[in-house]
Amino acid sequence: xATTKTDPKLPLAINGAKKNxxxxxxxxxxxxxxxxxxxxxxxxxxxxxxxxxxxxIFFQMSGAGHEAIGVAAxxxxxxxxxxxxxxxxxxxxxxxxxxxxYEMFLQAVGAxxxxxxxxxxxxxxxxxxxxxxxxxxxxxxxxxxxxxxxAEAGRYFSRHPLSAEVPGGGFTDYRHFKNVSFQGDEVSYxxxxxxxxxxxxxxEAMNAAALGKLPVIFCVEDNGYAISVPVEVQTxxxxxxxxxxxxxxxxFEEVDGTDPLASYAAFRRAARYCREGHGPAxxxxxxxxxxxxxxxxxxxxxxxxxxxxRDAQRDPVTRTQMFLLREGVLDEKGINQLEKEVEAELQIxxxxxxxxxxxxxxxxxxxxxxxxxxxxxxxxxxxxxxxxQVEGKxxxxxxxxxxxxxxxxxxxxxxxxxxxxxxxxxxxxREEYLKQKLVKGKGGxxxxxxxxxxxxxxxxxxxxxxxxxxxxxxxxGMATRGLKPVVEIQFFDxxxxxxxxxxxxxxxxRWRSNNGYSCPxxxxxxxxxxxxxxxxxxxxxxxxxxxxxxxxxxxxxSNALDAAGLLRTAIRCDDPVxxxxxxxxxxxxxxxxxxxxxxxxxxxxxAKIVHPGTDLTVITYGAVVPRALQAAQKIEREQGVKxxxxxxxxxxxxxxxxxxxxVAKTNRAxxxxxxxxxxxxxxxxxxxLADQLFDQLDAPVRRVAAKDTFVAYxxxxxxxxxxxxxxxxxxxxxxxxx
Ligand SMILES: Cc1ncc(C[n+]2csc(CCOP(=O)(O)OP(=O)(O)O)c2C)c(N)n1
Ligand SMILES: [Mg+2]
Numbered sequence: 001x002a003t004t005k006t007d008p009k010l011p012l013a014i015n016g017a018k019k020n021x022x023x024x025x026x027x028x029x030x031x032x033x034x035x036x037x038x039x040x041x042x043x044x045x046x047x048x049x050x051x052x053x054x055x056x057i058f059f060q061m062s063g064a065g066h067e068a069i070g071v072a073a074x075x076x077x078x079x080x081x082x083x084x085x086x087x088x089x090x091x092x093x094x095x096x097x098x099x100x101x102y103e104m105f106l107q108a109v110g111a112x113x114x115x116x117x118x119x120x121x122x123x124x125x126x127x128x129x130x131x132x133x134x135x136x137x138x139x140x141x142x143x144x145x146x147x148x149x150x151a152e153a154g155r156y157f158s159r160h161p162l163s164a165e166v167p168g169g170g171f172t173d174y175r176h177f178k179n180v181s182f183q184g185d186e187v188s189y190x191x192x193x194x195x196x197x198x199x200x201x202x203x204e205a206m207n208a209a210a211l212g213k214l215p216v217i218f219c220v221e222d223n224g225y226a227i228s229v230p231v232e233v234q235t236x237x238x239x240x241x242x243x244x245x246x247x248x249x250x251x252f253e254e255v256d257g258t259d260p261l262a263s264y265a266a267f268r269r270a271a272r273y274c275r276e277g278h279g280p281a282x283x284x285x286x287x288x289x290x291x292x293x294x295x296x297x298x299x300x301x302x303x304x305x306x307x308x309x310r311d312a313q314r315d316p317v318t319r320t321q322m323f324l325l326r327e328g329v330l331d332e333k334g335i336n337q338l339e340k341e342v343e344a345e346l347q348i349x350x351x352x353x354x355x356x357x358x359x360x361x362x363x364x365x366x367x368x369x370x371x372x373x374x375x376x377x378x379x380x381x382x383x384x385x386x387x388x389q390v391e392g393k394x395x396x397x398x399x400x401x402x403x404x405x406x407x408x409x410x411x412x413x414x415x416x417x418x419x420x421x422x423x424x425x426x427x428x429x430r431e432e433y434l435k436q437k438l439v440k441g442k443g444g445x446x447x448x449x450x451x452x453x454x455x456x457x458x459x460x461x462x463x464x465x466x467x468x469x470x471x472x473x474x475x476x477g478m479a480t481r482g483l484k485p486v487v488e489i490q491f492f493d494x495x496x497x498x499x500x501x502x503x504x505x506x507x508x509x510r511w512r513s514n515n516g517y518s519c520p521x522x523x524x525x526x527x528x529x530x531x532x533x534x535x536x537x538x539x540x541x542x543x544x545x546x547x548x549x550x551x552x553x554x555x556x557x558s559n560a561l562d563a564a565g566l567l568r569t570a571i572r573c574d575d576p577v578x579x580x581x582x583x584x585x586x587x588x589x590x591x592x593x594x595x596x597x598x599x600x601x602x603x604x605x606x607a608k609i610v611h612p613g614t615d616l617t618v619i620t621y622g623a624v625v626p627r628a629l630q631a632a633q634k635i636e637r638e639q640g641v642k643x644x645x646x647x648x649x650x651x652x653x654x655x656x657x658x659x660x661x662x663v664a665k666t667n668r669a670x671x672x673x674x675x676x677x678x679x680x681x682x683x684x685x686x687x688x689l690a691d692q693l694f695d696q697l698d699a700p701v702r703r704v705a706a707k708d709t710f711v712a713y714x715x716x717x718x719x720x721x722x723x724x725x726x727x728x729x730x731x732x733x734x735x736x737x738x
Contacts, residue, residue: 021327023261024261024262024264024265024268025264025265025268026075026261026264028329030075031324031327031329032324032329032330032334032338034071034072034075034096034260034320035320035321035324035330035338036338036341036342037067037071037074037092037095037096038067038068038071038092038260038316038317038320039317039321039338039339039342040095040101040342040345040346041063041067041070041071041091041092041095042064042067042317043342043343043346044091044095044101044104044105044346045060045062045063045064045091045291047105047346047350048060048062048105048108048123049062049291049295051108051109051350052295056109056354057108057109057110057123058110058122059108059122059123059294059295060108060123060294060295061088061089061122061123061124061294061295062089062091062124062291062294062295063088063089063090063091063092063124064289064290064291065089065223065258065287065288065289065290065291065311065315065316066089066090066091066092066221066223066257066287066289066316067091067092067316067317068092068257068258068259068260068263068287068316068319068320069092069219069221069255069257069258069263069283069285069287070089070090070091070092070093070094070095070096071092071093071095071096071260071263071264072257072260072261072263072264072266072267073093073096073189073191073217073219073263073267073283074092074093074094074095074096074097075096075264075267076264076267076268076270076271077097077187077189077217077267077271079097079098079131079132079133080130080131080132081132081183081186082132082186082187082188082189082271083132083134083147083150083151083154083186083187083188083189083481084097084126084131084132084133084134084188084189084190085134085136085143085144085146085147085150085188085189085190085191086126086133086136086143086189086190086191087136087140087143087191087192087193087196087221088124088125088126088136089124089191089193089221089223090126090191091104091124093191094126094128094131094133097128097131097133098128098130098131099126099128099131099133100349101345101346101349102348102349102352102353103115103116103128104123105349105350105352105353105354106353106356107119107121107122107123107124107125108123108353109353109354109356109358110358110359111353111356111357111358111359112356112357112358112359112360112363113356113357114514115127115128115129115516116128116135116513116514116516117135117512117513117514117516118359118363118514119358119359120359120511120512120514121135121136121137121512122138125137125138125512127512127513127516127517129513129516129517134146134150134480134517135509135512135513135516135517137504137505137508137512138504139500139504139505140192140193140195140196140199141192141196141199141201141202142201142473142500142501142504142505143190143192144190144192144199144201144202144205144218144473145201145204145205145208145469145470145472145473145474145476145477145501146473146474146476146477146480146505147188147189147190147205147216147477148188148205148208148209148212148214148216148470148473148474148477149473149474149475149476149477149478149479149480149481149485150188150477150478150480150481151187151188151209151212151214151215151216151477152212152214152474152477152478153182153477153478153480153481153482153483154182154183154186154188154215154481155214155215156419156459156478156483157180157182157481157482157483158182158183158184159459160416160459162416163415163416163417164180164181164182164417164482166178171379172572173373173415173571173572173573174370174373174484174520174572174573174574175415175417175482176372176373177370177372177373177518177574178482178518179482180481180482182481185215185275185276185277186215186275187215187216187217187271187274187275188214188215188216188217189216189217189219190205190216190217190218190219191218191219191220191221192218192219192220192221193220193221193222193223193226194220194221194222194223194224194225194226194231194234194235194240195225195226195227195229195234196226197220197234197235197240197243198226198234198235200469200497201469201470201473201500201501204465204467204469204470204473205218205470205473206218206244206247206280206282207247207465207467207470208464208465208467208470208474209250209279209280210247210248210249210250210279210280211465213249213277213278213279213280214279214280215274215275215277215279215280216274216280216281217267217270217271217274217280217281217282217283218280218281218282218283219283219285220240220282220283220284220285221257221285221287222240222257222284222285222286222287223287223288223289224286224288224289225289225293225299225303227293227297228293228297228299228301228302240284241254241282241284244282247282249278249279249280250279250280250281250282251269251270251273251274251278251279251280251281251282252281252282252284253266253267253269253270253281253282253283253284254284254286255283255284255285255286256285256286256314257285257286257287257316258286258287258288258314258315258316258319259316259319260316260320263285266283266285267283269281270282270283287316288311288312288314288315288316289311290308290311290312290315321335366514366515367510367511367514367515368510368511368550368551369510369551369553369574369575370510370518370520370573370574370575371515372574373573373574373575375553375569375570375573375574375575375603375604375605376603376604376605376606376653377603378603379603380569380572380573380601380602380603380604381601381602381603381606382599382600382601383565383596383600383601383602385599386596386597386599386600394594395594395595396594397560397592397593397594398560398592398593398594398595399560399586399587399588399592400557400559400560400563400581400585400586400587400588400591400592401446401447401448401586401587402560402595403560403561403563403564403593403595404448404524404563404564404567404581405443405447405448405449405450405451405452406564406595407563407564407567407568408420408448408449408452408486408567409451409452409455410598411486411567411568411571411572411598412452412455412456412460413598414598415484415571415572416460417482417483417484418460418483418484418485418486418571419459419460419461419462419478419483419484419485419486420449420452420460420461420462420485420486420487420488421461421462421463421464421471421474421475421485421487421488422444422463422464422471422487422488422489422490422524423445423463423464423466423471423488423490424442424444424445424463424490425443425444425449425452425461425462425463425488426441426442426443426449426453426458426461426462426463427439427440427441427442427443427450427451427452427453427454427461428441428442428453429458429462429463431458434453434454441453441454444488444490445490445526446526446583446586448488448524448581448586449461449488464487467497468489468494468495468496468497468498469497469498469500469501471487471488471489471498472487472489472498472501472502472505472506472521472523473498473501473505475487475506475519475521475523476501476505476506476509476519476521477519478521479518479519479520479521479576480509480517480518480519484520484521484522484571485521485522486521486522486524486571487521487522487523487524488523488524488525488526489523489524489525489526490526491525491526491527491537491538491540492525492526492527492528492540492541492542492580493536493537493538493539493540494537495525498523502523502546502549502552502578503549505519506519506521506551506552506576507549507550507551507552507576508550508551510551511550511551518574519576520573520574520575520576520577521576521577522567522570522571522576522577522579523576523577523578523579524567524579524581525578525579525580525581526581526582526583526586527540527541527543527556527580527581527582527583527622528540528541528580528582528583528584528585528622528623528674529541529584529623529674529711529718529722530584530623530674530718530722531583531584531718532715532718533713533715534583534711534713534718535711535712535713536710536711536712536713538583539711539718540711541622541673541674541675541676541706542675543556543580543651543675543681544675544679544680544681544683544684546578546652547651547652547681547684551575551576552575552576552577552578552652553570553573553575553576553577553578553604553650553652553653554577554578554580554650554651554652555567555570555577555578555579555580555604555649555650555651556580556582556621556622556648556649556650556651557581557622557649558582558585558591558621558622558623558625558626558647558649559585559590559591559592559593559625560591560592560593561591561593561596561600562591562602562608562647562649563581564593564595564596564600565596565600565601565602566579566602566604566649566650567579568599568600568601569601569602569603569604572601573604580622582622582623584623585622585623585626588626590626591625591626602649604650604653605650605653605654605655606649606650606655606658607646607647607648607649607650607654607655607658607659608646608647608649609644609645609646609647609658609662610625610629610645610646610647611629611632611633611643611644611645612642612644613632613636613641613642613643613644613645613666614642614644614665614666615641615642615643615644615666615668615736616641616643616644616666616668616669616670616732616735616736617643617644617646617659617662617663617665617666617668617669617670618632618643618644618645618646618669618670618671618672618728618732619646619648619659619669619670619671619672619682619685620645620646620647620648620671620672620673621647621648621649621651621673622673622674623674624672624673624674624723624728625645625647627723627724627725627728628643628645628672628725628728629645630725630728631643631725631726631728631729631732632645632732634725634729635729635732635733635736639733639736641732641733641736643732644662644665644666646658646659646662651681654685656688659685659689660692660693663689663693663696663697664693664696667696667697667698667699668697668698668699668735668736668738669685669686669689669697669701669702670701670702670703670704670728670731670732670735671685671686671701671702671703671704672703672704672705672723672728672731673703673704673705673723674705674706674722674723675705675706676705676706676707676708676709677703677705677706677707677708678708680703680705682703682705683703685701686701686703689701698738699735699738700738702731702734702735704723704727704728704731705723706721706722706723707720707721709721
């Protein structure tokens with residue numbers, strides 16, 4: 001651990017200017033350039049504020065007071081080489097890395113040509129693919145774990161360079177749509193405010209970076225406030241540096257972030273430490289916030305003039321200007337000239353941006369999913385070919401758990417970009433026990449990943465800390481770089497800490513960056529009840545919370561063969577996928593199958609008719625499939641009612657054509673699902689049936705689902721809560737008789 005501290009109150013003055021004098025390694029020309037960037041940044045804020053007042057733009061977020069640390073970071077790091085996860089105050093950083101004022105104004109007006117988002121995101125939500133500035137969102141702190149994942153990907157590619165190559169011989173999978181680049185000594189930069197350091201994800205990221213000795217620079221831009229909340233109310237003891245000082249493997253810097261030279265020196269040391277592979281660095285920069293939190297905030301409501309005036313004396317733009325004058329780097333004329341040039345440049349940029357075309361309303365659905373690869377297309381239908389291969393051999397029928405494990409193994413053999421991590425997924429973190437054959441290995445609490453670490457090594461299959469947001473956030477960062485993380489959330493009941501990453505990041509990165517970035521992660525999740533003893537926290541469903549998210553594919557197989565075929569499609573496709581595996585089905589006798597071979601794929605959004613019929617249609621999925629089948633067989637035996645049973649297999653996209661064709665034939669529909677009845681997945685199907693097939697229906701659409709309560713431990717209660725074959729039977733009977 002190394003710590004360097006500079007006194008935030010030290011003046012910038014260094015006397016005795018000489019033409020060839022070096023300023024922390026910066027030349028006089030670079031100092032002038034640094035001032036130009038800082039001044040430009042401030043004046044863009046001023047112009048935007050004016051434009052907002054004139055109602056020509058719709059939002060404003062300033063980087064005022066943060067210019068010196070931004071320019072310092074930008075000069076110490078390399079655009080298009082290092083990777084950047086900035087936050088909204090990093091205008092000066094982005095300018096220093098190469099973003100143009102015109103591009104910033106394009107975002108402010110919401111123009112089609114805005115390179116960050118094509119008019120989809122607020123101003124100051126940076127994203128410049130050419131510069132490796134990764135698309136930024138609004139939740140404070142959700143960028144931090146992704147920066148960690150990004151660093152992990154860089155290290156992985158340098159250790160496994162062949163994995164970065166695109167396989168030859170024509171199209172095979174998502175790899176054809178990802179340009180992978182890596183340097184070997186690259187650094188991931190991530191910044192956040194002092195308030196954001198209270199987010200749990202910040203601490204998960206610090207832990208992961210320290211554990212992995214990853215080359216990440218965390219920059220906390222501490223302006224003393226999070227909107228109106230002062231730092232002493234935010235951070236125990238008032239100093240984030242003090243709180244994080246116990247993290248191992250870090251290099252620490254605490255610096256006056258309004259002083260460009262001290263900031264530059266701190267960043268240089270931090271970057272060197274990271275590039276040399278010692279671990280992460282933490283730069284705590286004390287800055288100011290002279291323009292209130294945003295244009296919607298008036299800080300005079302909670303900060304007295306005396307405090308604001310004290311801050312104003314540290315204004316980085318004025319301080320740097322004074323410094324240049326004192327050092328004789330620029331005289332008053334030179335300063336005036338520079339500022340005039342900047343004003344002229346900004347005027348042209350504003351005028352052009354105000355004339356820029358807005359995006360077309362018809363474009364709103366573009367890039368919700370990959371435009372290159374449709375997982376519902378016939379490209380992913382290899383079922384017939386695989387069946388021919390299997391024919392004649394009569395191999396043993398295997399469980400869903402077996403086939404998921406085998407599919408993962410075969411895909412990992414085929415594609416070196418696949419990494420698997422999560423809680424307990426490795427065989428044994430203490431590798432030496434495996435090597436000495438002292439232990440057999442675990443491979444997941446349900447053993448779905450058993451043997452994978454043994455075969456593919458700890459780089460590719462490893463345990464994560466117990467931190468679900470970190471699992472998804474790191475995976476998102478890795479996938480942004482071109483890796484294919486197939487991560488596991490141990491129980492669906494515990495997916496919720498990752499919800500921010502799933503809802504606000506994973507699913508929306510492609511859309512919000514206007515296809516500038518994508519992150520096709522696969523999240524495998526053990527879901528569902530019928531466990532006799534699973535109780536509230538090991539039995540939850542809740543899939544409709546995820547099918548409600550645009551941009552996320554949701555798959556829910558009911559048998560071994562479908563699990564194998566759909567998992568392979570999930571891995572090879574170019575979209576993020578939530579792959580739901582029902583725990584009760586892992587080792588059931590129902591739905592066992594022989595392994596269909598290493599290329600067996602089922603396209604998304606294609607349902608399966610499990611039991612053909614003519615009298616009524618049952619639409620279901622997951623563990624309700626075998627229960628509904630039992631009920632359908634019974635009602636046919638006893639009443640002669642022929643039920644057409646549809647297993648959706650995939651919930652987003654879902655197979656409306658098969659549902660519609662069946663209901664047009666049977667004129668009666670029952671939607672059955674394990675999740676609680678109200679507001680569930682069946683509501684959407686029922687609404688569509690009512691909307692689009694009203695004339696074809698001879699009876700109201702019915703639903704069978706769990707009661708609107710929680711799954712209880714006592715099996716008698718569990719039976720009463722979850723839909724049983726008899727509930728399905730009774731509903732079928734009632735509907736047939738309607
Ligand atoms: C997760 C989340 N919670 C709340 C907000 C609303 N919000 C936006 S900025 C902000 C304060 C952030 O303060 P800080 O991290 O110190 O950054 P600063 O704006 O001071 O630079 C809040 C509460 C948000 N965007 N995201
Ligand atoms: Mg702050």
